[in-house]
Amino acid sequence: MDEHRRRNQIFSIIAVACLFLFLWSMQVFADSYQIRILNNIGLFIILAVSYNLINGVTGQFSLEPNAFVAIGAYTSALLTLTPIEKEMAFIIEPIIWPLSVIHIPFVFSLLAAGVVTAFFGFLMGFPVFRVRGDYLAIVTLGFGEVVRVIANNTQTITNGPLGLKGLAGHTNIWWTWGLAAFTVFFISRMVRSSFGMAMKAVKYDETAAEAIGINAFGHKMLAFTTSAFFEGIGGGLLAHLITTISPTLFTFFLTFNLLIMIVVGGLGSITGSVIAAVVITWGGEALRFVEEPIHLGFATIPGIPGMRMVLFSLILVLVMIFARKGLMGAREFTWNGLFRKIREWKGRYVKES
């Protein structure tokens, strides 16, 4: 183990450098459509990995990310808009006092988005973790709806259904991918720490975990709050990526997309979530052809808008029926694992020839 440590570190550094080079070359050569997809991928890595912490690693099936992303997006957006922009945006009723004058740089607004969302997650955790299983799912879904309804009705804070427009497009691939890398790093360290072990214990058998002295409620709260923190940051990035937010953006549909990612990737596997976030975000774009007219030479099949979502929901059901563990199960990518695979593959290949 120890002898490989140095090698693994070197490979990790090389991998990060390759990612950096790739992003840099995309920054230089790719068109804005490709950059946008890259941004979306980075963003969804953040969201899916942090969602997986509570749903997969800790095994508490909850459906609230749309609420967290909404809170983060609004927090961050309200902090980066200048007082003049806010005055112009809030045409029905003026914005309430402290928010009307605050204006801070993007990076602090992201941090604030994370902290505020984590705080809401913390408060939300007390009631919701009194129930478990299906009820947890429904209660957290309910919270998502409540947050959306509140965003729709608090005219003086969120500008109601009008939403916030004209945010500066601060988000670029360095922000999304940098924070995605940080999220993956932080959460995988957390999962490997004693906290993560305790979370997994809670997932597999809550009663047994408590019997050996693990504070199940505390670890659920830790996972939930951490997840909320990163979802909030993701929300801030999202707001400054699309530059317009309104309550309709944060429906259950967003949660559904993330749910597909963590289920397809494998509940509990960070690697799986990353792979699935990449494949599904990119695949969602690549699959656009099914919605366009298809010319077969002799005939034309008219495009059917909405077909992609039909496919995605079908994929979710099929994954559940035929491949319940998803791509990775609960396994993770490691360099040692990769080299073992290569050795096995080599051994087999040599024997055959």
Next chain:
Amino acid sequence: MDFSQIAQQLINGLSLGSLYGIIAIGYTMVYGILRLINFAHGDVMMMGCFFAFYGIMIFSLPWWVSFPVAIALTALLGILIDRGAYRPVRNAPRISALITAIGVSFFLENLGLVVFGGRPKGFPRPDMFAGIYTIGNVRFLGLSIWVPIITLGLLLVILYIVYRTRAGRAMRCISYDMETTRLMGVDVNRVIAFTFALGSAAAAAGGILWAMKYPQINPLMGIIPGLKAFVAAVLGGVGNVVGAMLGGLILGLAEILLVAIRPDLSGYRDAIAFGILILILLFRPTGLMGEKLPE
């Protein structure tokens, strides 16, 4: 607020509440037996509305033919969903079944968007229900009275099936202990399919009444009524048919009364159901009429 207004609001609340109730019955029966939240229930209701709509609009059937046919087709759809999606994951962890249900729900919604189109369609209101009656100062749509009456009739039929027939007895047995019931020689899968058929038929009936009340339908119409009906089922005590109806009535009245008393808060109408849900789960997780849930 004077008496006639109160009466008016009570009629509105009663008719909305009985709609929640009739949809909630399907949830409660399926949950009682499989411990599965059938997320797709609201969307099954939506499909029922579209079957009825196309029955009248394309096949030019009179409503008293189209509605029963739509209800029968929806029952069949319920069986198909159980056979195709839920039965394969029956022995999987419950979370897998829940995810499957969410998938089915999105599948139906998006299929609806593709096949029926997203534009809302006006739903015909037969003359029988369209009359407007006035008693004193209280004016109401004939439908508002028909809805509770029809709902009560359906409730009695379902209660009869659940408590007085062999199939109903088998359903109740399965909800106590599926394995033992199987050992007693009951074809569990058939009984579950029957439960889905019954619940879906009730949802279709509720959906058609819903569509006549708010005379338009669209592929996403099932989401909010579905969620609220689930809350009603939990409120009444999940697994209890009468409780579901009671929960529905309470929820409907609470919503209408909030809007009547504080019109400025009417925007929060959709949040009430979840507020109630959170409170009920915190203080009385078994619901009003429920028995203690097995872990």
